[in-house]
Amino acid sequence: MSIATSRAQEPQNRLRRIWKVPASRAKWLWLAICLVLSGGIAGWYFYTIKTQEAPGPFDDPLRLFGIVSYVIVIITVSYTLRRRFVRGLPGKVQDWLWLHIWAGITAIIIAMLHENFVFISHEFMQGVSDLTGSDWGGAALFALIFLVVSGILGRFLDIWQTHVIAREASTNGVGIAQSLQERIRELEYTVERLSAGKSEAFKEYCLKALGQKKGGSRLLNTTPELKAYEAADFQSAAETLQQRGRLVRSLRRQTSARQTIRTWRTIHIILAILAVIVILYHGTLELLSNVFHLIPAA
Ligand code: HEM
Incomplete structure (x- = not known):
């Protein structure tokens, strides 16, 4: 959330200028990279379902899609590193947030391709064992879906509430x-x-x-x-x-707008912690068993 203040009653066009966040070129760069990546993987997926008899997450290339999605989730989490823990990392927080957003959306698209849309378009969940099977693969997918949906909703909420604060700040004659x-x-x-x-x-x-x-x-x-x-x-x-x-x-x-954003962020962070634990559990066990064959498969 980023806003500036103003003291006097301002016309509408000035208001628009006040609450607008500076344009980020990284936004378009990350979007382009994510579009190319997800487009390329989607093309590969459609080619695979036409040429393979029973494509599934245990065989390549769908297995590889799972690894790519796992890596992208880790990239998405790296935003918190830049924002809180290693502030010296290059680039503005805003640029990292755009990476976070586009990478999060790309991760869910590729995760669904990895699972061949099981639980989404067919073979819907029958019981808890569907969530816990394949080292909690189903749970990892749903956790990621909830997290990304929460991220998208929160992004809109953030824009809306920031606008509320900026409008108040620019029309109350005093500021924030x-x-x-x-x-x-x-x-x-x-x-x-x-x-x-x-x-x-x-x-x-x-x-x-x-x-x-x-x-x-x-x-x-x-x-x-x-x-x-x-x-x-x-x-x-x-x-x-x-x-x-x-x-x-x-x-x-203004206080209630700030509180709304803060509450959403807390929910998103709690969801992220839970989801990332499940995703790391699933991804790491699958890597160790089905990719590197270091432990027996579940
Ligand atoms: C793999 C998926 C995702 C994970 C693991 C994740 C995780 C996180 C975490 C841990 C934070 C807190 C960062 C901090 O304050 O230190 C965060 C913040 C945030 N996330 Fe996500 N997120 C994901 C997807 C998304 C998506 C898809 C969007 C939007 C479309 C999104 C939007 C946001 C926003 C707007 C914030 C708050 C940024 C700020 O005010 O600093 N997230 N996310």
Whole structure:
């Protein structure tokens, strides 16, 4: 998620410019590489199903597709290495994210070709043994499907929620959360100053409005009974409270957008950990047994 801030009310075209992430050439490079790879493997797959009698994941080239998909999953996971652990790796995080996205989608396409679309278009699951057979091959496939679907949904959610934050930041007249919090605090001090030494009704009104979670919009429709000399200050306090209310609501929308993105990311990471464990288990045992013949096949 990447956004910039703006202070004033901005026209629509400026808003579009603010929330747009800088173009990444790596996006197109990784896409081209993934398209060539998955296109080439799909061509090989169609040739194989025409020329082989019973193609399956235990025989080449479908077995090889499994190895390719396994390697691509590891490449997909390398994004977290660049983002968190080895920040010195070359290239921008954004470029690695595009590799992550395209590689994740390519991995699932090639994994389905590897399994010859078993469980997807025919021979649907009959029981738990279908998941655990072939060193948890079925479980690895479904784990990858869930993970990639979560990734795709999350990507759209990320774009949408980032847009919400950018729209708020560019139309509330203040900016993103940190600046909003400061401004809201300043406005609250102003209200406190205005209500100091005033009647109980004045103070109670201000206190109630400040205490309302939604910014005091309901209370602002009513007017307390005041002394005549308080009218001018009350007018200023009411305007300040109104402005504060607008900013509080903008802050809430931005906070909830951030929270949505954070929640999705947590779900995606938990799914990724579980899925990668199952995929590594399946891939490693298959490599050791059916490729290198170091252990007996399951
Ligand atoms: C093999 C499949 C995948 C695996 C193993 C995987 C794993 C992960 C992991 C571990 C993270 C957390 C990175 C971190 O914060 O350190 C992550 C983040 C993310 N993934 Fe995936 N993912 C996969 C597929 C996808 C796909 C297909 C998409 C989108 C189409 C996607 C979109 C994202 C996004 C948007 C983030 C958050 C990026 C950020 O804000 O830094 N992922 N993924």
